[in-house]
Structures are given as structure tokens and as C-alpha cells.
Amino acid sequence: MNIIIPKNEKDFEICDYFMKKLIEYESGLDSSIDPDTNVTGFHKNKLANQNFFAAYAVADKPVGYIFGYIQTFKGNGTTTNRVFVDTLFVDENYRHQGVGRQLLNAFENWAAKNFGDDYEIELLCLSNNADALKFYQKLGYSQVKQTLRKPKKGANL
Numbered sequence: 001m002n003i004i005i006p007k008n009e010k011d012f013e014i015c016d017y018f019m020k021k022l023i024e025y026e027s028g029l030d031s032s033i034d035p036d037t038n039v040t041g042f043h044k045n046k047l048a049n050q051n052f053f054a055a056y057a058v059a060d061k062p063v064g065y066i067f068g069y070i071q072t073f074k075g076n077g078t079t080t081n082r083v084f085v086d087t088l089f090v091d092e093n094y095r096h097q098g099v100g101r102q103l104l105n106a107f108e109n110w111a112a113k114n115f116g117d118d119y120e121i122e123l124l125c126l127s128n129n130a131d132a133l134k135f136y137q138k139l140g141y142s143q144v145k146q147t148l149r150k151p152k153k154g155a156n157l
Helices: 009-027 042-046 099-115 130-138
Strands: 002-004 052-058 062-072 081-090 119-123
Touching (some): 002 099, 009 042, 009 052, 009 062, 042 052, 042 062, 052 099, 062 099, 081 099
Parallel strands (some): 081 119
Antiparallel strands (some): 052 062, 062 081
16 A cells, blocks of 8 residues: 655545545535535645645555644644644545555654644544544544534424
8 A cells, every 4th residue: 555645636636536535425424515515626726835734545546535734833722733634535445454544644644744742633523424433533533522513494414
């Protein structure tokens, strides 16, 4: 398994593809997520800024992807630097094979390169995505916040 840091148009398109796959998947778990969201060019634009990170995993083909960023610098209302995993997606045929763990390791290496040991990682996970919750808990993540939402009238969550 190779972890690729995007550097060219083809790489950015692969990252856009995986973000679109995650949006489509999560729209089935959360009706407020629009499955038709256009992500074309997202990574090319964001990754021009060094405060953002993305990588994708390749086995015989691209099989997973991660995207995150620096959320808060130490002293800006926090006692440590905080990085945020915005998106992690692994192709269903490659789950439970260490791909997600390798992508998170690449993200942690990026965070350590920026902050040494003085950082913590946050991420959001849909409460009804049991597989993802189990995966993150297995890697040492714990719940520290809970998001509550009041839907617009007539909407289902």
C-alpha cells in the first residue's frame, strides 16, 4: 500500500472523487447532506495552502483518502494546537485491511511535522455510522462533544 500526497491535477481529481464518494455515502445517513454537492477543483484550491493536508492510498488502484487541516493554533483559545480530520473514506472492498489506519498515520505525521508532540486531533463522525465510530474508538479517539440539530419543519434527520 502506497500513500500519495497530491501534487498534480490527476492527484487532485482522485481526492475530489473520494470526497464525492463520501458525500454520497453519508447522504444516506444524514438527509441534510446533499449528494449532488459539486467538489470539482476543491482539493486543488485548498491544498495550495499549507494549513491543509490530503493523501490517498493506492493498492492496485486508489482505495482510500483523507483530508484535514489546522483548526486552531495554541494560544488562540486552546492549550494545544488542534488539527481536524474533515474527511476519511475507504472503498468498501478495502475496509478492515489497515487502509484507514495508514491514512490517519499519514495525517498524524503531517501534524507532528507542524507541531511536534503539541497537538490533538479532532474529527466528526455521524452518530449512526457504527462502523466508523468503532474504528475511531479502536484507535484511541473518544467522544468529547455532541452535535445537536433541530431540523427545519417537515424535514427528517
